[in-house]
Amino acid sequence: MELMTDVTCGDWLLERVGGRGRVGGVVGTGFEAYTRILHPVPATRVDLSVTGEWGEHPVLEESRWTWSQAAARQGLTMHPLVQWNRIADLDRGVDFADCWQLGQTREGYFDLDLLAALTEQLAPATTTPEDLVAGIWNGWGELTGSGRALYAIEGSRLRAWLTRRQVLREAERQQQQSLRPEIRAAAEHGPHLEWPAREMILCATSCDELSDPSWAEGAGLGLQPGFPPSISPQLLWPADRSWVVASEIDWDSTIVAGSRSLLDAVLGDDRLEAYEVDEDSDLSWEGDLVNPPRAGWSAGS
Numbered sequence: 001m002e003l004m005t006d007v008t009c010g011d012w013l014l015e016r017v018g019g020r021g022r023v024g025g026v027v028g029t030g031f032e033a034y035t036r037i038l039h040p041v042p043a044t045r046v047d048l049s050v051t052g053e054w055g056e057h058p059v060l061e062e063s064r065w066t067w068s069q070a071a072a073r074q075g076l077t078m079h080p081l082v083q084w085n086r087i088a089d090l091d092r093g094v095d096f097a098d099c100w101q102l103g104q105t106r107e108g109y110f111d112l113d114l115l116a117a118l119t120e121q122l123a124p125a126t127t128t129p130e131d132l133v134a135g136i137w138n139g140w141g142e143l144t145g146s147g148r149a150l151y152a153i154e155g156s157r158l159r160a161w162l163t164r165r166q167v168l169r170e171a172e173r174q175q176q177q178s179l180r181p182e183i184r185a186a187a188e189h190g191p192h193l194e195w196p197a198r199e200m201i202l203c204a205t206s207c208d209e210l211s212d213p214s215w216a217e218g219a220g221l222g223l224q225p226g227f228p229p230s231i232s233p234q235l236l237w238p239a240d241r242s243w244v245v246a247s248e249i250d251w252d253s254t255i256v257a258g259s260r261s262l263l264d265a266v267l268g269d270d271r272l273e274a275y276e277v278d279e280d281s282d283l284s285w286e287g288d289l290v291n292p293p294r295a296g297w298s299a300g301s
Contacts, residue, residue, distance in 0.1 A: 024279035033263035086291035108249030135235030142222035143187035180220030
């Protein structure tokens, strides 16, 4: 993945930006078909009979659940405009009687193994699979060296604090080494693709590169060594403009815009929890008109 200094290659897409909160507002308008891919959620099964010093319970099993799994257990309805705030509490997630606990979805981040799976459908749908543009939001802390990792370290409070400070300093040093200077400079000073309310740096990549989920480790994006990747492209398109993939930073789903045949391929991939939408679909937090709001929740809270 190489930094691009000419961001005018995105002008064509800027001319097709749709309404705020709508599918076309994050991926562009005028495509034949649109697909929404839901970001899976972390799930853990804990031992409630044991409680640690900080009130935590030992984790017996870890997994990744689809929204459908979480909805089915609560008698909720899955549909193309479903919102996670109707399925789970945005502060506490969901706890089930069999000790499974669900966390939160990842906003603005599409798991890299799922992106790799998606490239299997994207590559045949373009004549330029080796010539892609990736737009990455310049607000990620990792791109400016301000990203931080949190560590839970056992022991006396003073000793734990001293150890944590030492570990954090070393982690910050390693993070700085993993951030390419030109990436940091571009994130801070441009040039940027001026997407509405979302400035992005642009990088050249390919379907072949993105088909390997480990690509981010050597991309120079300031990722924390030893921790899972935390950045994925917010925009992705090929030189022939046949499709666009968008992961808006405030949404926990990724949109694919392109041909009808591409949409059918994505919908038919059982690794992806996908639904057909259109460019005017409302994917704001209040867009789910089927499932009732959870008690005590509103978009302004």
